[in-house]
Amino acid sequence: MQKPTYGRFGGQFVPEVLMPALNELEEEYERYKEDPEFLRELNYYLTEFAGRSTPLYHARNLSKKYGTKIYLKREDLVHGGAHKLNNTIGQALLAKYMGKKRIIAETGAGQHGTATAMAGANLGFETVVYMGAKDVERQRMNVYRMELMGTKVHPVRSGSMTLKDAINEALRDWVTNVENTHYLIGSVVGPHPYPMIVRDFQSVIGTEVKQQIMEKEGRLPDSIVACAGGGSNAMGIFHPFIEDTDVKLLPVEAGGCGMQVQGKTAMHSASLGAGEEGILQGARTLILQDKYGQILESTSVSAGLDYSGVGPELAHLAETGRIQPGSVNDKEALDAFHELCRLEGIIPALESSHALAYIKKMADTGELGDLVVVSLSGRGDKDLETVLKVKTTASEEKL
Amino acid sequence: MRIADKFRELKAKNEKALIVYVCAGDPSSEDTGKYVHALVKGGADIVELGLPFSDPVADGPTIQAASDRSLEAGMNPDVYFELAASIKEQVPLVCMTYYNLIFRRGVETFVKDCAASGITGIIVPDLPIEEAEDILKACKAHGVDMIFMVTPVTDRDRMQKIFSKGSGFLYIVSRLGVTGARADVARSTKEILEKVNTTLPRAVGFGISNGKQAAEVIAAGADAVIVGSAFVNIIASQDNVEERLEQLSRELKTGCSGQ
Numbered sequence A: 001m002q003k004p005t006y007g008r009f010g011g012q013f014v015p016e017v018l019m020p021a022l023n024e025l026e027e028e029y030e031r032y033k034e035d036p037e038f039l040r041e042l043n044y045y046l047t048e049f050a051g052r053s054t055p056l057y058h059a060r061n062l063s064k065k066y067g068t069k070i071y072l073k074r075e076d077l078v079h080g081g082a083h084k085l086n087n088t089i090g091q092a093l094l095a096k097y098m099g100k101k102r103i104i105a106e107t108g109a110g111q112h113g114t115a116t117a118m119a120g121a122n123l124g125f126e127t128v129v130y131m132g133a134k135d136v137e138r139q140r141m142n143v144y145r146m147e148l149m150g151t152k153v154h155p156v157r158s159g160s161m162t163l164k165d166a167i168n169e170a171l172r173d174w175v176t177n178v179e180n181t182h183y184l185i186g187s188v189v190g191p192h193p194y195p196m197i198v199r200d201f202q203s204v205i206g207t208e209v210k211q212q213i214m215e216k217e218g219r220l221p222d223s224i225v226a227c228a229g230g231g232s233n234a235m236g237i238f239h240p241f242i243e244d245t246d247v248k249l250l251p252v253e254a255g256g257c258g259m260q261v262q263g264k265t266a267m268h269s270a271s272l273g274a275g276e277e278g279i280l281q282g283a284r285t286l287i288l289q290d291k292y293g294q295i296l297e298s299t300s301v302s303a304g305l306d307y308s309g310v311g312p313e314l315a316h317l318a319e320t321g322r323i324q325p326g327s328v329n330d331k332e333a334l335d336a337f338h339e340l341c342r343l344e345g346i347i348p349a350l351e352s353s354h355a356l357a358y359i360k361k362m363a364d365t366g367e368l369g370d371l372v373v374v375s376l377s378g379r380g381d382k383d384l385e386t387v388l389k390v391k392t393t394a395s396e397e398k399l
Numbered sequence B: 001m002r003i004a005d006k007f008r009e010l011k012a013k014n015e016k017a018l019i020v021y022v023c024a025g026d027p028s029s030e031d032t033g034k035y036v037h038a039l040v041k042g043g044a045d046i047v048e049l050g051l052p053f054s055d056p057v058a059d060g061p062t063i064q065a066a067s068d069r070s071l072e073a074g075m076n077p078d079v080y081f082e083l084a085a086s087i088k089e090q091v092p093l094v095c096m097t098y099y100n101l102i103f104r105r106g107v108e109t110f111v112k113d114c115a116a117s118g119i120t121g122i123i124v125p126d127l128p129i130e131e132a133e134d135i136l137k138a139c140k141a142h143g144v145d146m147i148f149m150v151t152p153v154t155d156r157d158r159m160q161k162i163f164s165k166g167s168g169f170l171y172i173v174s175r176l177g178v179t180g181a182r183a184d185v186a187r188s189t190k191e192i193l194e195k196v197n198t199t200l201p202r203a204v205g206f207g208i209s210n211g212k213q214a215a216e217v218i219a220a221g222a223d224a225v226i227v228g229s230a231f232v233n234i235i236a237s238q239d240n241v242e243e244r245l246e247q248l249s250r251e252l253k254t255g256c257s258g259q
Helices: A016-032 A038-050 A061-065 A085-095 A111-123 A131-137 A140-148 A163-177 A192-203 A202-215 A232-241 A311-319 A330-344 A350-365 A381-398 B003-012 B030-042 B061-072 B077-086 B099-105 B107-116 B133-142 B156-165 B186-195 B211-219 B231-239 B241-256
Strands: A057-058 A069-073 A102-107 A127-131 A152-156 A182-184 A224-228 A248-256 A276-282 A284-288 A326-329 A371-375 B019-022 B048-049 B091-095 B119-123 B144-149 B172-173 B200-205 B222-226
Touching: A016 A085, A016 A163, A038 A085, A057 A202, A061 A069, A061 A102, A061 A330, A061 A350, A061 B099, A069 A202, A085 A102, A085 A111, A085 A182, A085 A192, A085 A232, A085 B099, A102 A111, A102 A163, A111 A127, A111 A140, A111 B133, A127 A131, A127 A163, A131 A140, A131 A152, A131 B061, A152 A163, A152 A284, A163 A182, A192 A202, A192 A232, A192 A311, A192 B107, A202 A232, A202 A371, A224 A232, A232 A311, A232 A371, A248 A311, A248 A330, A248 A350, A284 A311, A326 A330, A326 A350, A330 A350, A330 A381, A350 A381, B003 B019, B019 B030, B019 B061, B019 B186, B019 B200, B019 B231, B019 B241, B030 B048, B030 B077, B030 B231, B030 B241, B048 B061, B048 B077, B048 B119, B061 B231, B077 B091, B077 B107, B099 B107, B107 B119, B107 B133, B119 B200, B133 B144, B172 B186, B211 B222, B211 B241, B222 B231, B222 B241
Parallel strands: A069 A371, A102 A127, A102 A182, A127 A152, A224 A248, A224 A371, A248 A326, B019 B048, B019 B222, B048 B091, B091 B119, B119 B144, B172 B200, B200 B222
Antiparallel strands: A057 A069, A276 A284
16 A cells, blocks of 8 residues: 655655545646646747757866866756746646646745746736745745736745745645645655656656766766755756666755754754655655754755755665765855856856866866756846855955 | 453443553653643544654644654654653554554564554554555554545445445545545535445544534534644644643533533
8 A cells, every 4th residue: 555665765754634635636647747738838838938948058168177068058048047936837737637726835935835826827827836934035036026927925934934845834734735736846755646746747857967968978977966855956967867877966055154063953954965764744754853853954055955855756766876975065055056156157046056066076076977967046136135145254354 | 451442441331432642752752741631531433643854745834843853853753752661651652654664663673663662553554455455464463543535526335345344434525635624524424424334443633623513523423523633733832832732632521412
């Protein structure tokens, strides 16, 4: 009776009231994922609304600096400025086929919330986004963007008032309104079938990369590097390459400001690297927790990576050795952010900057090989305030 | 005390059961001991002792706040089992917690520790029957009941599976949503009780906060009412807590007796 899992990881650890909804979602998804009409419509939205396919861009100056050929998968050019819309448009369309009237989502920094607002407005849903009250304050612009598109942003004042609490609150909404509402989860986390559905909708990234790199280079890359918080852009770009075992798959987690734990807070967000097995928000996976199993807060300069868990499939792939997780800290990510701005004229998201920083970190080891693809999962315009703040603090410290 | 023995005892007296919930360690272990005493004195038949988790997704703001207070005051599973063992009231104790705390301690160890500290039932709101094989095995080995929930959206097939796995009592969630006190319970209770065909005692929870509602739930056919948030609210107020807990417990128990 147990549902498909990823090795030991995955599963459905949710209140009984959600089981029928998860079963329904799984059945409907299995039905529509091969349905020509659904796929035609999905493809239409991905092409005409999201702006796919995105370029696989040869970053000449970066390549020159690090002595290896580096391609950037330009998910920053997707409508909304990040890969997030690939998933939200897919799930919103699925919800429409399922006859749901309302979609809800959680958001940390507001990227997934914004992408949900876009899909919700376009497909005519009543859309509610849960966001930690602290994040609402920190991300006024994103809140306003969502509101412009008709989404109701609901500030969450429980717990730490951040992403983890927003997910808890969205789950509570879903428990209450499960009959007419689809919960649009933004990453490859949560109970089955979410990690699978989100991965499948994001796999368009890797599928395009495969085709593009064959056209440009006539061979597969030696390695693919992607940042991982929950892990949706990483799973999306890795998934089509899982069987190509010569391609190294390297997820990069947020090392924050150190690998230690202070009180109830881990100073990093590296669940793959430093987490331990447990159950969080519906799935058995690697999580940041104390010795009793209470969940620790995570830390990262990048809101999109600041999460106490990671997708169960990534946990499984790390355990089997198919992916090799690494991490870079806040400072390394910020350096890489500035470097890409100057070298290539592209402002990367702080999330994606972690992947870029890993190139820098690993360039001398030869581990990356001669042909590297980096997932540039989003653009950095949203992060300018954060970057400015860090810069100001740094220069004040120097004085 | 085993849950079945309690229900047998009540049946002999032609009484229905009042099941109460408090969050252990809110605001301290010592207080919890006193609160349990007051609740039982008022008429509570079974006590659910919540072991707080940092991310209680099935609970509303009332119980999340209680969990936060308790964790802040230093509650953890070691302290929890000591507290449970120190409770001498002659009622079954039920542990209500989230699965990660059980998983982290080791399922077998956790259940063993429950049994050793006088806990005879376990409720895990984020553990559906599909994921419950390990804990069911441990419960069987240690003589602890595993209590499952059914909800208004649980279909008949699923209900049958749940009836066959659970023991102690069946936890019937009378309406969609999270825990928390609510105004009307009678109609939804009737609807769901009509679908529930089990030999297990049928305990209805979520949203019950006064004697009138308890009476309505019993009149609709339930064998027990479960009340949590209404007590937690009293505890949160820190105003004349023990007396008010006893009073509300008595009012609810009177409601359970159909008076």
